[in-house]
Amino acid sequence: MIVEEAMTAILRRMGKRYTRFEHLDHAVAPPAPDPDCTYMLYLHVPFCQVLCPFCSFHRVEFREDKATRYFKALRREIELCHQAGYRFGEIYVGGGTPTVIVDELARTLDTATRLNPIRQISVETNPDDLLPPRLQPLLAAGVNRLSVGVQSLENQLLKEMQRYDKYGSSELVQERLNEVNGMFDTLNVDMIFNLPHQQMDSMLRDLEILTEQIRVDQVSCYPLMGSKTTTRAMKKGMGLVTYGRERRFYQAILENIGPGYVPSSAWCFSKSEGAIDEYIIEQDQYLGLGSGAMSYIDGQLYASSFSINRYIRLVESGHCGITRRARFNERDQMRYYFLMTFFGLRVSKSDAEKRWNGRFARGLWREFAAFRAVGAIRDDGDAWRLTERGMYLWVLMMREFFIAVSDFRDLMRLGIRSELDPEDRDQPTAA
Ligand code: SF4
Incomplete structure (x- = not known):
């Protein structure tokens, strides 16, 4: 329980940092x-x-x-x-x-x-x-x-x-x-x-x-x-x-x-x-199209305009809908990969090391040590795997990550209140 509470607090902070656009x-x-x-x-x-x-x-x-x-x-x-x-x-x-x-x-x-x-x-x-x-x-x-x-x-x-x-x-x-x-x-x-x-x-x-x-x-x-x-x-x-x-x-x-x-x-x-x-x-790299869609490309997270009116105007004038960007440093990119790939239960050692030029396990040694210590990850030859305990910790981590994303969405939606009203007045907005 203590591990889970500590993890929740750390992840909440991490999620907020990731969504600082x-x-x-x-x-x-x-x-x-x-x-x-x-x-x-x-x-x-x-x-x-x-x-x-x-x-x-x-x-x-x-x-x-x-x-x-x-x-x-x-x-x-x-x-x-x-x-x-x-x-x-x-x-x-x-x-x-x-x-x-x-x-x-x-x-x-x-x-x-x-x-x-x-x-x-x-x-x-x-x-x-x-x-x-x-x-x-x-x-x-x-x-x-x-x-x-x-x-x-x-x-x-x-x-x-x-x-x-x-x-x-x-x-x-x-x-x-x-x-x-x-x-x-x-x-x-x-x-x-x-x-x-x-x-x-x-x-x-x-x-x-x-x-x-x-x-x-x-x-x-x-x-x-x-x-x-x-x-x-x-x-x-x-x-x-x-x-x-x-x-x-x-x-x-x-x-x-x-x-x-x-x-x-x-x-x-x-x-x-x-x-x-x-x-x-x-796939850890994806392009999101449409109002409010997120993309993760080359270590940067992007968000498209939450205003549907602005999104349509942007595209009609020949632009993509992206209006926000969050840059991750290399360590944050590795942690994002760690979070998302382990969610699929298994991380291939060769894929991860190839992706990070042999720096993955060394760069995240603290994370590996902590998750091993609580019995969340085990070494399985050519891969690291989540244990049953690890699976619950990942549910908790993804829950916190998505809550941070949702808080960001809430903030964006404040900027498009006129569009949430059925009597949409098509006002310009910065969201
Ligand atoms: S949960 Fe309800 S409001 Fe949300 S996307 Fe599905 S139908 Fe729409």
Whole structure:
């Protein structure tokens, strides 16, 4: 417990440092790409039919006219990056709800696949879009991983999260999951644990339904994460966010995940080793396009404008949407690599040393010593591996990292209050 509290404090500070962005008065182009590299492309679609109180992603209420203009800008930004020399091998589309206008999303994916040698496409969605005819255009566009935000299968919790009316009852969600299971190479379901009013047996029942009855390909179990703003919003309808029960929930997940499911990251469990995972562990360099998207290229973290209006204007005038940049020194870059790569449970010694010209383990000797001392990492010949204890510490570290990112998003969203209002007045903004 002491180790975990100390780790939380250190990580909170580290996360804040990583998200200390310089504000740029002008849009900047991403750095020139390495011609020998194919990158991961992240596309952000920030529209949702309902705004869930626990969610700190960059999202606004859906408006068809605005979303249509946005998708058009996204396609233009993909073309601009292609002209700048970027080539992409994988695409991850997150949100928001990327499937708010399925045909627009399919057209956007077509633009990307026409210009790039794409191998994998992963798209996030919500239960109300889980209808085979509705998803057909995505299959045709080459999507092979569909990730559905379900969060819980208990009706009372769905009501507290304001998801019951829009996305349907637990029974309806299960029916829809059954209908689309097998349609894509990988069907992933996102669940949250440690919700304030969640009981252990309720979470275990959810896992049993997903892994023993429906048998989806993958279940990602995220710990509840409370940024400053969402903690306040959740307090009203969902209860107080605390972390005292988190470890017990996580341990129960490890002990009860269905037969045949193995961890493929600290919080993702897959039925087969070939299942496609989250983008952050597949590739440590990625370019994010769209309002509020983040990129990590050449040791620098970039953020695109959180103002959807400004983002569209920038792209229409021939620029990418990036307006903020955080520079990491070499040690911070190594620590970022350490955090993200170990999240995938294993770090190849040769890959890490090649990447850092033989300086990786020496440069991070304090981190290695500390994590070995608490039994989080073990040496496994050609790789370092996370132990079961290490997996929980990584959940905790990623939770803190994402809370820091969420606090940054909250700050950015303060600058676009006029756009969060349904009566959007299209005001200029610096966000
Ligand atoms: S949880 Fe999903 S549906 Fe809810 S507001 Fe966030 S992105 Fe939108």
